[in-house]
Amino acid sequence: MSSIVAEQLSKTFPGEARPVVDSVSFRIEPGEFVVLLGPSGCGKTTLLKMINRLYEPTSGRLLIDGADARAVPATELRRRIGYVIQQTGLFPHLRIEQNIAVVPQLLGWERRRIEVRIDELLDLVELPRAYRRRYPRQLSGGEQQRVGLARALAADPGLMLMDEPFGALDAITRARLQDELLRIQQRLHKTILFVTHDVDEALRLADRLLIMRAGRMVQFDTPLAVLSHPADDFVRDLLSADDVLRRLSLLRVADALRPPAVNEGYGNGSSALTPTDDLRIALGRVLEAGGESLPVVADGQNVGRVTPASIAAALARGERALPD
Amino acid sequence: MLALLLEAYEYFLANQSRFWAAATQHVWISSAALLIGTAIGLPVGIWAARRAHAGQWAINAFGALRLIPSLAVLFLAQPYLGIGALPALVALTLLAVPPVLIAAYAGVRNVDRGVSEAARGMGMTAAQILWRVELPLALPSIVGGVRSAAVEVIASATLAAFIGGGGLGIFITRGYALFDTRIMLVGAIPVALLALTVELALALVQRRLSSNAGMAA
Numbered sequence: 268m269s270s271i272v273a274e275q276l277s278k279t280f281p282g283e284a285r286p287v288v289d290s291v292s293f294r295i296e297p298g299e300f301v302v303l304l305g306p307s308g309c310g311k312t313t314l315l316k317m318i319n320r321l322y323e324p325t326s327g328r329l330l331i332d333g334a335d336a337r338a339v340p341a342t343e344l345r346r347r348i349g350y351v352i353q354q355t356g357l358f359p360h361l362r363i364e365q366n367i368a369v370v371p372q373l374l375g376w377e378r379r380r381i382e383v384r385i386d387e388l389l390d391l392v393e394l395p396r397a398y399r400r401r402y403p404r405q406l407s408g409g410e411q412q413r414v415g416l417a418r419a420l421a422a423d424p425g426l427m428l429m430d431e432p433f434g435a436l437d438a439i440t441r442a443r444l445q446d447e448l449l450r451i452q453q454r455l456h457k458t459i460l461f462v463t464h465d466v467d468e469a470l471r472l473a474d475r476l477l478i479m480r481a482g483r484m485v486q487f488d489t490p491l492a493v494l495s496h497p498a499d500d501f502v503r504d505l506l507s508a509d510d511v512l513r514r515l516s517l518l519r520v521a522d523a524l525r526p527p528a529v530n531e532g533y534g535n536g537s538s539a540l541t542p543t544d545d546l547r548i549a550l551g552r553v554l555e556a557g558g559e560s561l562p563v564v565a566d567g568q569n570v571g572r573v574t575p576a577s578i579a580a581a582l583a584r585g586e587r588a589l590p591d
Numbered sequence: 592m593l594a595l596l597l598e599a600y601e602y603f604l605a606n607q608s609r610f611w612a613a614a615t616q617h618v619w620i621s622s623a624a625l626l627i628g629t630a631i632g633l634p635v636g637i638w639a640a641r642r643a644h645a646g647q648w649a650i651n652a653f654g655a656l657r658l659i660p661s662l663a664v665l666f667l668a669q670p671y672l673g674i675g676a677l678p679a680l681v682a683l684t685l686l687a688v689p690p691v692l693i694a695a696y697a698g699v700r701n702v703d704r705g706v707s708e709a710a711r712g713m714g715m716t717a718a719q720i721l722w723r724v725e726l727p728l729a730l731p732s733i734v735g736g737v738r739s740a741a742v743e744v745i746a747s748a749t750l751a752a753f754i755g756g757g758g759l760g761i762f763i764t765r766g767y768a769l770f771d772t773r774i775m776l777v778g779a780i781p782v783a784l785l786a787l788t789v790e791l792a793l794a795l796v797q798r799r800l801s802s803n804a805g806m807a808a
Contacts, residue, residue: 319712321708321711321712341714342714342715342716343714344714345711345712345713345714346713346714347714350709350712350713352705352708352709352712353705354703354704354705354706355705355709356703356705356706356708356709356710356712357706357709358706358709358710358724359703359706359728360727360728369713369715370713370714373713373714373715373719418713428712
C-alpha cells in the first residue's frame with residue numbers, strides 16, 4: 268500500500284501550447300482503488316505515466332509514501348510500481364514464467380524464491396500452472412491480460428498503475444476480469460490507479476473517481492457522491508448522472524430499509540432481498556412482486572422491508588447508510 | 592551442355608591447386624567483408640532505430656550508397672587504395688553494410704510499442720531493454736539482413752579479380768579473355784553454389800530464430 272500526493276502537477280509536451288495535464292493536485296490514501304476517468308485526450312494517461320515517471324512533470328511535485336518521486340532513479344522507482352497496459356505488453360519471445368519473473372529478476376531475487384512466486388501468482392490470477400512453459404501468443408486475450416496482471420504483481424508492489432487494461436477485451440471477458448481484480452484487491456489491498464474511459468467499468472471498480480477534462484481535475488470523489496452531486500454539466504453528461512437506474516445500482520437495500528411490517532412472514536424465500544443487494548435489482552423485484560414491498564432477510568432473520576417509497580427516499584438522500 | 596560441364600570439370604581437375612587457392616581467397620574476402628559490414632551496419636541500424644529523425648537520415652544515406660555499382664566503387668577506390676585485396680575488401684564491405692543496417696533498423700523499429708513501453712514501465716534500463724527485449728525480437732530480421740548481404744557479397748566478390756584481388760572471379764576474367772566458356776564455368780558454378788548454400792543455411796537459422804522467439808505460427 269502506498270500513498271500518493273500530487274501537488275500542482277503539470278505536463279506540457281515540447282512544441283505544444285496547452286498543457287496536457289494542468290496543475291492537478293490530489294491525495295490518494297494507501298489501499299485506495301482510484302479510477303481516472305475522462306474522454307480521450309483529457310490527460311488521464313499522461314497523468315498516470317507521470318506517477319512512474321514515464322513522463323517527467325513540467326512542474327509540480329509528486330510524493331509517493333511521502334518521498335519525492337525524483338529522489339530515486341526512475342528505473343528503481345518503476346520496479347516498485349506494478350504496471351499493466353492495454354496491449355498487455357507481454358514479451359513475445361519469453362515464456363509465461365519468464366514474463367512473470369522479469370521484475371523479481373531485475374530486483375535480484377534468488378531463483379528459488381522466484382519459482383515459488385510464479386506458482387503463487389498463477390494461482391492468484393486463476394491460470395493453470397501448466398501455462399508456465401507457454402508463450403503469450405498461445406493464450407487468449409483474457410488469459411494474456413491475467414498474465415499481465417500477475418507480472419505486475421510479481422514483486423508485490425504497494426502501488427499498481429493500470430492503463431485501460433481491459434480495453435481490448437470483449438464484454439464478457441472484461442466483466443470477468445473486473446471481478447477478478449476486485450477479488451484480488453480485497454485480498455491484497457494495493458493502492459491502484461486505473462485509467463479507463465468506460466463509465467460502467469469506472470463505477471464498478473472505483474473507491475473514488477478522479478474525473479478529468481482538458482487536463483484539469485474536475486471532480487475527485489466516490490462514485491455515489493459524483494453521481495448524486497456532479498460538479499458540473501460535463502460530469503453530469505459524462506456519467507449520465509440523470510440515469511436513475513445507474514444511481515440505484517450504487518445504493519444497497521440497507522440504504523432503503525424500513526422496519527418489518529407487523530405480522531409479516533418471511534415472504535416466499537425466493538423473492539426476499541438481502542441488505543447487500545443493490546437497489547436497482549431491489550426495485551425490479553419489488554415491481555415484479557406487485558409493487559408493494561418485499562421483506563429483507565439477513566442470516567435467516569427478517570430484518571425489515573423495502574418499498575418504492577423507501578427506495579425513492581434513499582435515492583433522494585444520495586448517500587449510503589453505512590460505509591463499506 | 593553436358594560435354595561443356597565435363598570439360599569444365601577436367602579443367603578443374605587439372606588446375607586444382609589454383610582453384611582451391613582462389614576459392615579460399617574468395618571465402619576469406621567475402622567473410623571479412625560480411626563481418627566488417629555487419630560490425631558497422633548493426634550498431635548504426637540500432638542507433639538509427641532509436642532516434643526518429645537522425646535515423647531516417649542515416650537510412651536514406653546508406654540506401655543511396657547501394658545505388659553506386661560495386662564495380663564503380665572498385666575503380667573509384669583504386670587511386671587511393673591501389674590494387675589487390677584491400678580495395679576489393681573495402682568495396683565489398685560497403686556493399687554488405689546497407690542490407691544489415693536496414694534490417695537492424697526495421698527489426699528494432701518493428702518491436703511492438705506496447706512491449707517496449709512495458710519494459711520501460713517495469714524498470715528496465717535502456718541497455719536491458721536493448722539486450723533483453725529489442726535485440727532478441729529483432730534477431731530474425733537481422734539474420735535476414737545478413738543473409739541478403741552474404742549473397743550479394745559472395746556474388747560480387749568475383750569482381751575482386753578485376754583489380755587483382757583474387758577469388759573465384761579470376762577464372763571468369765581468364766575465361767572471358769580467352770573466349771573459353773569452360774574456364775568461366777569453373778569460376779561461376781562454385782560461386783553460385785557457395786551463395787546458394789549460405790543463403791539456405793541462413794534461411795534455416797532465421798526460421799529457427801523466429802519460432803524460438805515465439806513469433807512464427
